[in-house]
Amino acid sequence: MxxxxxxxxxxxxxxxxxxxxxxxxxxxxxxxxALHPREPYPATVHLSAAGATYFDWATLRLRVGEPVYRTAILQADPFAGDGDTAVWTELTTTNDRSGARIDYQERKVGFDRRTGVSRSCCEEYVGARRGVRQAGLAFRWPIDARPVAYPFFDPVTLRETRMRYTGEQTVRGLRVHRYEQDTAPVRMEDVADPLPGRILGLPGSAVRVARFAETSRVYWVEPRSGLPIRVEEHIRQTLRTADDQERLVVLDATFRTAEQDVELFAAVAGDFAxxxxxxxxxxxxxxxxxxxxxxxxxxxxxRRRRSAAAQDEQEVPGDDLPEAGDPDHGAGPARVVAGQGVDDVDR
CATH class of the missing domain: 1.10.287 (Helix Hairpins)
Structure with a gap:
């Protein structure tokens, strides 16, 4: 007991x-x-842009009002990273409706598995540029992201720009944070080969140009997981001559995440949350x-439990019980009759 x-x-x-x-x-x-995985999942993002404008470098012709498709594939470096750092490579391909490649970009960067902020490690690069410091967020937002601005690395302009928090919305039944980013035109590179002047509306058979780019982005992020659920990205690239005059638009497109990917990302983020x-x-x-x-x-x-014997002892005190051998044991009280004494009654 x-x-x-x-x-x-x-x-x-x-x-x-x-x-x-x-x-x-x-x-x-x-x-x-609560950390971002070392292996990216989902590992593939599909985006598309309807009514895009782009320059076909193979034929030197400008295409207007065409659909353009972008696929970004994430791969983990199995020989880099640790419990605190993940190292991913992003392969981004842009194609036209026929599947012909319009653009290709590759980058590698390590990032903190809790904050999402990139880390200088692991031989990072963007395209042919080795050792590019990709400051700010890389692929994910912090776990338990807050409604504040975050530094974000733009892989197009190769600049760190603030992602502004602009409100809260609902996507696929999830409460998400909305962040926006805009970058001013930035000189990306000098085009290796000169272009015919007629393409640029200029006289001459060979004109040197440089490529400039500007972007604006909107990210819808599930805050618990730090996973972007939906992305909208507008990219505008132009060619400028030495006098800094814009001569030709080579890409003008607004890419949006495919709805089947939005559904998948929402499910993954919902499970984590x-x-x-x-x-x-x-x-x-x-x-x-x-x-x-x-x-x-x-x-x-x-609660104190009392034994049955103790209860009996309380109900019938031991001093009132007759002892064995008592000659009066079992005798009832003497009867007294009116007018007689006790001795008379006994007689």
Whole structure:
């Protein structure tokens, strides 16, 4: 039989364990396990732009009002990264409706698995440029992203520009943060080969030009997971002559994430958010409540159980019981008749 003291010890131990476990889940397990994966998932993003304008470098002709498609594939470097850092390579291809390549870009960068901020490591590069410092966010937002501006690296202009927080919206049933970024025209490169003047509306058979680019982006990010759910990206690239005059638009397109990808990203982000709520909030709250109840119960006074013999002793005091061998045991009270004494009655 468990004694009242043993019951109190058990409740105190169980309640203390529940409170400690609740604190560990919230303050240690969640912060150390809520990380971006080392292997990217989803690993492929499809975007498309309707009614785009682009310059066909193969035929030296300008295409207007054509659909353009962009595919970005993420790959993890299996020989780089660690528990705190992921290293991904992004391969981005832009094609026309026939599948012919319009543009291709490749970059590699390591980033912090919790904050999403890039790290200088692992032989990062953008295109042919080695050692490019890709400052700011790379592929993901921070875990538990806040409604504030974040530095973001633009792989088109190769500049760090702020991603402004512009509000909260709902995408596929998820509460998401909306961020926007705009970059001014930036000189990207000098075109290697001169172009015929007629293409640029200029006289001459060979004109040197430089390529400039400007971008504007909108990201819809699920804040718990830091995963972008939807992206809208407007890219405008032009050719300028030495006098800094814009002569030809070589790309003008607004790319948007394919809806099937939006659905997949929302499902992945929703699963992460549900896990995060369970580990950081729900489970600690339940454990803390149970622990508090058990500790409170341990402080209540125990109920003393009395034996049956003790109860009988209280109901029939031992001094009132006749002893064995008493000659008067079992005798009833003497009868007294009016007008007679006791001795007369006995006679």
């Amino acid at each position: 468990r004694t009242p003291h043993g019951r109190q010890v058990t409740l105190v131990a169980a309640g203390s364990f529940a409170l400690i476990l609740a604190a560990l889940l919230r303050l240690y397990v969640y912060p150390h396990s 549900a896990w995060a709520r369970a580990v950081e909030t729900t489970a600690p709250a339940v454990l803390a409540g149970l622990g508090a109840v058990m500790l409170a119960a341990s402080a209540l006074p125990g």
